[in-house]
Amino acid sequence: MAEKEIRELIERWAVAAHAGDLDTVLADHTDDVVMFDVPPPQAGARGIEAYHATWPGFFEWQARGATFDVLELDVTAGADVAFAWALLRCGTEEDNAAHPDRRLRITFGLRKEDGRWRVAHEHHSFPDESLPA
Template sequence: MTTLLDLDREIDETEIGWLLSKRASAVKARDADYLVSRFAPGSTGFDLTPAPIAPGSTITDAADLRDWFDGFEDSIEYSVRDLAVVVGDDVAFAHSVDRFTATPVGGRRFQLWLRVTTGLRRSRGVWLITHEHRSVAAPPE
């Protein structure tokens, strides 16, 4: 029997999945403002990029992210794979294996697989990212 609590968790899991999928689309569109807007104030992250998510930094500056995007030619591809979400009352964690494909300015196109762990908090009914960690992963089989 499905309970109201089960339905609430399914809705939260779906909403978080949508948020992470929308963020992948925003990377492809180079939409720095949207990406930054999904972080809670004071959020931190550990990432492979120099900005805006340098190790232990606060994620607040869309200009840094736009500068990072400008380091790539033509299209950027980003996809989320094998997403798993665990939801509590007002906190959640998600992890996935993501694929990033891009061509650095003056360089050769490359593909990078990332293992991503995202911590979220619900604030005023909206899920916001409070912490994110990315590391290089082996390509999935």
């Protein structure tokens, strides 16, 4: 049951991120969320206000026709903590054509608060393609 709830939460978040729906993006996050993202700041966004501030630029980029599609999602849940990882196709049409195998990797750390699952940690990354495979 927990795995299904978390899967639905992450899929809802991804649809909202693609649509530019900030309220839904923020809805299932803790007040003390920490996110390490692809763009700066290197020390991450710490707290819901800092997390909130990371989204407008992404939404502007996304509105120019970029993809943000969950391709694979795996969830492991305990009684009150869980983690999940996902692979997404995230890029413009040109990015995706030039790098068809590139995937955005996201790891989520969740905890149950007041009976509902909330994201307390996100880590987004792309592989460093300059390194040998």
